[in-house]
Amino acid sequence: MLKINNLSKKYDDLLVLDNINLEIADSEFICLLGPSGCGKTTLLRIVAGLEEATTGRITLNNQSITGPNTCIGMVFQDYALFPWRNILDNAIFGLEMKGVDKETARNKARKYLRLLGLERFEKSHPHELSGGMKQRVAILRALLIKPEVLLMDEPFGALDAQTRNQLQIELLKIWNKDKKTVLFVTHSVDEAAYLADRVIILSKRPGRIKETIEINLPRPRDRTSMEVNKIRSRVLKTLGAEQEAQA
Amino acid sequence: MLKINNLSKKYDDLLVLDNINLEIADSEFICLLGPSGCGKTTLLRIVAGLEEATTGRITLNNQSITGPNTCIGMVFQDYALFPWRNILDNAIFGLEMKGVDKETARNKARKYLRLLGLERFEKSHPHELSGGMKQRVAILRALLIKPEVLLMDEPFGALDAQTRNQLQIELLKIWNKDKKTVLFVTHSVDEAAYLADRVIILSKRPGRIKETIEINLPRPRDRTSMEVNKIRSRVLKTLGAEQEAQA
Amino acid sequence: IKTDEREEITTLSIGYQPSTHQAAHITAMEKGWWERDLAPFGIEKVIDKQFPSGPPEMQAMLAGDLDIAYVGSAPPITAIAEGLDAKIVACVNTNGSDLVLRPEINYTTPEDLKGLTIATFRAGSIQDTVFKKWLIDNNINPITDLTIKEMGPGDAITAISSKSVDGVFLPHPSPTIIESQGTGKTVIQSGEMWPSHSCCVLVVSGTLIRERPDLVEQIIKTHINATEYNLAHPEEAARLAAEKLSMNESLLSKSLKTWDGKWCTDPRVSIPSTLEYANVQYELGYIKKPLREEDLFDTSFYEKITE
Amino acid sequence: MPHGRLLRVISLAGATIIWEIAASVVNDPLFLPRFTEVIQTFYHVVASGDLLRDLFESLMHFGIGLGLGIVIAIPIGMMMGWSRTADNIIDPLVELVRPIPPIAWIPFAIIWLHLTHYAAGFIVFMGAVFPILINTYAGFRDTPQILIDSGKVLGCVRSRDLIKKIALPYALPSIATGVRIAMGVGWMCVVAAELFGVSNHGLGYKVWWYKDIHQMDGVLTYMLILGIVSLTIDRVFRYITDERLLKWKTGLVRNK
Amino acid sequence: MPHGRLLRVISLAGATIIWEIAASVVNDPLFLPRFTEVIQTFYHVVASGDLLRDLFESLMHFGIGLGLGIVIAIPIGMMMGWSRTADNIIDPLVELVRPIPPIAWIPFAIIWLHLTHYAAGFIVFMGAVFPILINTYAGFRDTPQILIDSGKVLGCVRSRDLIKKIALPYALPSIATGVRIAMGVGWMCVVAAELFGVSNHGLGYKVWWYKDIHQMDGVLTYMLILGIVSLTIDRVFRYITDERLLKWKTGLVRNK
């Protein structure tokens, strides 16, 4: 259970997050939406232990988070792969830091690369791969150290529509198997409607939780079904109002 | 009337476009979809006169297109604004080249910048603007020389979902007023369904016209309406088949 | 500590310049006399280093790289003033520099130099000092009446042959080289400007003087021998110098026939003009305190050998 | 960042004190002149008016070389960057001459230009011309195709217009960088240029002059002056280009 | 591109012919030696074994200076790039010493290191150390926060590990660029380093030697040799770094 209590964050005098309270159950898939600059990335970075909260507290299974921590993995929009390492060595970075023997780690990673259809590219460097392939490797890298929570900051934001759909499907497959807790930031209403158990919408800066929408639809969902469409409309409306408030 | 007759394009031995035939009526709004690398950009560049066709012919009102031409405007995904010019001077570039006096041109551009809510930024340089603002300027720049045809190559591809929606609305407003012929490349099925009179789907490389879908819905359309949803499903299916063929 | 520092001297370094003025060193070096004569004193090796002019040679000596230097008598003045621990122990030559003008320039009196550009060695060198003193003696202002450019011998020869300057005032063999190229002709020799002015001298480091007077004595003896040999066999001196300096032998022999320089050994010959150089340098601000004879010279060795 | 500035002041002050102490311990002005001696010498060269004269001559040599470098390098670099043919013809010659150290041109400088200020300028030129040439070339060659294309569809189709309206403005920051590098290299060459007697003044000349009379405090004083002038030139140029001419480019870099 | 290559060959051949003709017309070997004379001199210095000896000594001076530069600049640059405090303390001193032209250090090189190969190496060092320092610094400072962050969430939290696993590999291309620039500047300094008589061999020394005996064909021959060696060093280094060590970076640049 990931608990966020009375969390606020100020950069100097700029209040970015204002009293966020959120409880995320184990294995829950949360999507976080909100206008640009409302503090979504900041929230994720605080949960990851990369940034300190100004006030408030975050606990994972009742343990405070005080710094980066292998119980929590993170995937960034820009992939953040290490450009000087090949795909295989990118994937095993976390295992390497844990002290796992390199060859053992590589063999383990190879297995997953095969599942992702990337085995032919294990010696390639990130610049030789498409965005979708890079993001697959980044997700694999985060998962290989078996975190309990996976934070994803607009992971598919830079991909074209078709690759994006495909990665959503693959992500759900992984999630179905591992049942990690996922906190997923996106700007795409479709994406949120397709993926989430619960959609959380933040207000414009300072970010506050504005609305929470539960989605109790079975997966895999039909993107063009009535029910999904209804969710989309509801999210769009809330966001639209927020947009106008911003303008 | 823009006519594309038996158009093919080869790069060395790589056949990119294979016998494209297309007639676009005046004021028609066409969206062009297709898998990555199928030649959409190449087609637009040939129409713009930036590239030569290997075989075939393009005519605008029965006149062959042999080189860049102010009858045809183009908007690029990366905005392609001149970074050293401020917003106002970017907008008037085309007028300047036509020999219009600078002050006259500026006054004309200012009027439109005001309509776009950009009057406060006329002295700003492109790097100081958000993506959406930059694309507005790029569109204005293309329109100021009053082309008959407007080519747009994934113009909103780099924008976040909300800005994207807004620019779609603005683009339709402009189109409603000017009734230019528009040839619009996109990867987003939603976007095509929201904008186009006719959606043209290209096959994977070498690009051939695979399907043409007419959309006879009134504008402004409701993105979440049943009818729009139906169009989306149809386009998605055709594209999905193409995707699989590609994999 | 003291005893450690006084390790045996087994190698000697000698500085010199590519000039017939210093033929004594060249002859002694090429004939192996240095090593032969100094071996009994524990010297296993004698090496020599060539310098384009006196100042860098003195800088090397200041840095501790040279034990002995064949050098013009002016450069040691600034060096000793800045703390060089060394003394002049013998004369090497007097006179030996010529004023050479481009052939088309007519020269009858020093007045004719007005408005010309003349190249000579750097400020503080013998050539610079002798030339300027002569100009002043002839009522010509060396700053306003003509332009004096400072450079080494190689650059000066290039400068006159490319007509960058109207004339040069240089030590031999440069004047002969210029005449042979047809790019200049000698109009006056330095002995005429300042009779018997000191030119090159033999400088020995203070360490040697204090710790190995026996060695210093032999060095001066070898220098005297080589000088006497050269005086008796100028053709041979020219041949050895030509070989060592990669110059044309007949040119050097011609230089030795036409120059007004005199090879010598007695340091007392150099004293008056050297002291006058020191005076001039003090007045020009090149040195911060005036120097006396005992600061610059140690004639005791020479006197002991010759008495 | 007042904390940072404090550290910087402490650092400089500390270094000065260490220098002075070290010099007292060594107690050999030839090996290491004291800071206080250098200050005195500096005061002396300023008061005597020497410095002004030296600065003037050095800036003249620098200016001749840099000016000539700009005038020659920019057009050639533009040609090479714009036309593949020009590139293929000129590049091999540039590649041959460029790596020759500027100081090695001294013999020919003397023969070709005699002992004039132009000879000194020529050495500076040899150091300055290639950085400008190469950066102009790179700026032109790297002009994004999309900017050229967008110019073309807006009616800018003639080569002359494309160069004037698009390639040149695009390349300007790169050219400015080239000029900045050239100023650094050129200034270094001033010391070499004043080695061979083109005049009896100049900051570089004075380094050699003080060396010849073994006054190392003078040498060090002029070394520091050379450094400070170089720094000043660089800062002024950077201020002018960054803050005025090329605002848009700094913005691009900052936002990256 | 065989067409391009042809143009390049024509260009070089044309330049040679023009040179030979110009030299015949001028007919003054001091002003402009002929190409054929230079070839003869070249043959002579190769056949006599002089070239090998000169090359060896020059490479030694170059190697001493560059090696020392690398060993000193990289750790300092790393410290400055990683820690703001170190940056604030070291930077003012670097900014003070850096703009002093390397050649101006000759007087102190002689006094401190005497007429040894180390004195020549010291001049090269003064040219080489700052480009490496500054590029190491920039590489470290510019390490993207996102790479550091992603290292941290993967369990790489200690400074030592972050430097070793992330900042250093990231900075490596920048360091390599610094070394390349340093090799260019350092090689230029070789000519200055061999000006003051540390030995009677060396490519730079020979330029001065031939100048002093007015054989301009010798001067030109050694100038060209200096250029060719510089070019070769640069190409070899580029080949090693680009094609082997730093494949990933070239990829990044190409794909931009």
Ligand SMILES: Nc1ncnc2c1ncn2[C@@H]1O[C@H](COP(=O)(O)OP(=O)(O)OP(=O)(O)O)[C@@H](O)[C@H]1O
């Ligand atoms: N290190 C920082 N120092 C100062 N302000 C910061 C810092 N990081 C972020 N901010 C500010 O905090 C606010 C929230 O930023 P954040 O990146 O969390 O927004 P976001 O919701 O992720 O936006 P987007 O949707 O554009 O990614 C912004 O106004 C930003 O300028």
Ligand SMILES: Nc1ncnc2c1ncn2[C@@H]1O[C@H](COP(=O)(O)OP(=O)(O)OP(=O)(O)O)[C@@H](O)[C@H]1O
């Ligand atoms: N100048 C060129 N030379 C050689 N091949 C090219 C050139 N331009 C494009 N191509 C190739 O032509 C094909 C089609 O490219 P194009 O950019 O038109 O595709 P696209 O449909 O616009 O793709 P995307 O959706 O990714 O933008 C690609 O395989 C590309 O590699």
Ligand SMILES: [Mg+2]
């Ligand atoms: Mg964000």
Ligand SMILES: [Mg+2]
């Ligand atoms: Mg495209």
